Amino acid sequence: MDLSPKVQSNSNGTTILPPKETSLESNGHEMKGSYRTNLARNENMEKLQNHYLFPEITFRVVEHLKKYPDAKIISLGIGDTTQPVPEIVASEMANYAGGLATPEGYSGYGAEQGNMNLRKKIAEKLYKNLGVKNTEVFVADGAQCDISRIQMLLGSNVSIAVQDPSFPAYIDSGVIIGQSGDLDHKSGRYKNIEYMTCDAENGFFPDFSKIRRTDVIFFCNPNNPTGHAASRKQLEQLVEFATKNGSLIVYDAAYFVYIADDSPRSIYEIPGAKKVAIEVASFSKIAGFTGVRLGWTVVPEELLYSNGSQVIKDYDRIVCTCFNGASKIAQSGGLACLSDEGYKAILSTVNYYHENAKILTDTFTSLGFNVHGGINAPYVYVHFPGKKSWDVFNHILEKTHVVTVPGSGFGPGGEEYIRVSAFGKRENILEASERFKRVYL
Numbered sequence: 001m002d003l004s005p006k007v008q009s010n011s012n013g014t015t016i017l018p019p020k021e022t023s024l025e026s027n028g029h030e031m032k033g034s035y036r037t038n039l040a041r042n043e044n045m046e047k048l049q050n051h052y053l054f055p056e057i058t059f060r061v062v063e064h065l066k067k068y069p070d071a072k073i074i075s076l077g078i079g080d081t082t083q084p085v086p087e088i089v090a091s092e093m094a095n096y097a098g099g100l101a102t103p104e105g106y107s108g109y110g111a112e113q114g115n116m117n118l119r120k121k122i123a124e125k126l127y128k129n130l131g132v133k134n135t136e137v138f139v140a141d142g143a144q145c146d147i148s149r150i151q152m153l154l155g156s157n158v159s160i161a162v163q164d165p166s167f168p169a170y171i172d173s174g175v176i177i178g179q180s181g182d183l184d185h186k187s188g189r190y191k192n193i194e195y196m197t198c199d200a201e202n203g204f205f206p207d208f209s210k211i212r213r214t215d216v217i218f219f220c221n222p223n224n225p226t227g228h229a230a231s232r233k234q235l236e237q238l239v240e241f242a243t244k245n246g247s248l249i250v251y252d253a254a255y256f257v258y259i260a261d262d263s264p265r266s267i268y269e270i271p272g273a274k275k276v277a278i279e280v281a282s283f284s285k286i287a288g289f290t291g292v293r294l295g296w297t298v299v300p301e302e303l304l305y306s307n308g309s310q311v312i313k314d315y316d317r318i319v320c321t322c323f324n325g326a327s328k329i330a331q332s333g334g335l336a337c338l339s340d341e342g343y344k345a346i347l348s349t350v351n352y353y354h355e356n357a358k359i360l361t362d363t364f365t366s367l368g369f370n371v372h373g374g375i376n377a378p379y380v381y382v383h384f385p386g387k388k389s390w391d392v393f394n395h396i397l398e399k400t401h402v403v404t405v406p407g408s409g410f411g412p413g414g415e416e417y418i419r420v421s422a423f424g425k426r427e428n429i430l431e432a433s434e435r436f437k438r439v440y441l
């Protein structure tokens with residue numbers, strides 16, 4: 001089977017699959033000569049023209065390894081954590097798991113919304129003085145899964161806006177649920193989705209005077225991939241814009257713990273936000289839970305539909321219908337993360353990643369690049385003027401065996417940039433920096 005990447009680029013360098021009539025066994029699209037059911041393909045799935053970003057990167061790395069089987073690959077691509085979870089957290093999960101083997105310690109299903117102690121702890125510790133109630137916190141198996149559950153809540157009959165660039169799950173889940181038109185190959189944008197440009201010119205924050213009103217605004221802060229954390233004033237503008245338009249903000253705070261300056265860590269620090277915003281967050285990037293899986297979503301009671309009914313009631317219905325609650329083992333770990341000792345340990349790991357980000361920032365800066373992010377986020381966002389970001393990704397991989405992420409994978413607005421993750425082990429960050437210097441000095 002030919003596994004070569006069957007991809008082409010549009011004028012923005014965005015990766016596009018070949019036309020449908022091509023046989024694409026490796027992409028699982030069309031198998032010639034096989035039995036077919038009478039099931040029609042979901043037309044929204046047909047609209048998805050690109051692979052999901054991270055599997056596409058893996059695919060290219062696999063190809064690269066075929067060419068260079070002995071290459072020592074360093075992955076600074078997907079934002080996967082590398083530092084161990086704190087001892088107190090691991091031992092709490094081990095204790096809980098051990099208890100499951102005993103009659104006293106065994107229990108089955110938990111509450112779909114999560115363990116009340118954990119909901120309480122999240123509300124108290126992470127939303128202190130912000131008026132978030134325990135019952136407004138829904139514990140989940142991760143932010144990305146909650147994004148999809150929120151999309152199910154919203155349905156197909158809403159218009160959405162996204163930062164461009166931003167985490168690709170918002171757009172892809174929006175396309176899947178039917179919120180978009182077709183991809184416009186020329187611009188690399190899906191029709192009916194409002195792309196809020198965030199570039200160096202506007203300080204990586206949208207100019208709302210240029211943004212069309214939509215029902216929903218997905219807003220990732222600190223932004224993935226640019227690393228920009230919005231100031232209080234900017235978030236006030238966001239809340240004001242949403243309130244004026246009667247829009248819902250789906251605020252993704254997955255990286256809040258990386259905010260090192262006095263920028264707000266939660267949208268609820270902004271007066272009026274509880275009336276217009278749902279906040280999604282996760283233990284993945286704050287406590288190394290990318291594999292453990294644990295996150296949460298806050299849906300305020302004050303958030304109302306146009307008919308006056310509460311969004312929280314519907315969200316609870318979605319959670320009860322589509323989710324049976326997060327793993328109790330993971331939730332015991334989540335509670336330990338929020339203990340004084342656990343949280344201190346977490347912050348020390350966050351500091352380690354911050355130091356990594358500084359090493360990467362200094363490296364690219366010393367090589368003459370304009371570098372963004374890194375201070376309030378675990379991502380360093382590097383500008384390669386005039387270059388297609390997939391070309392830069394390929395070039396770096398070819399010359400250094402270091403995996404990055406092309407900015408255009410986060411939307412056409414990420415063209416000319418690559419994102420470098422600071423979640424690596426220190427020795428790999430240092431080694432990657434040396435390799436970058438060898439290529440770009």
Ligand code: MLT
Nearest residue numbers: 077078079080144167224
């Ligand atoms: C990223 O690298 O952007 C994210 O870590 C991927 C994810 O959270 O799924």
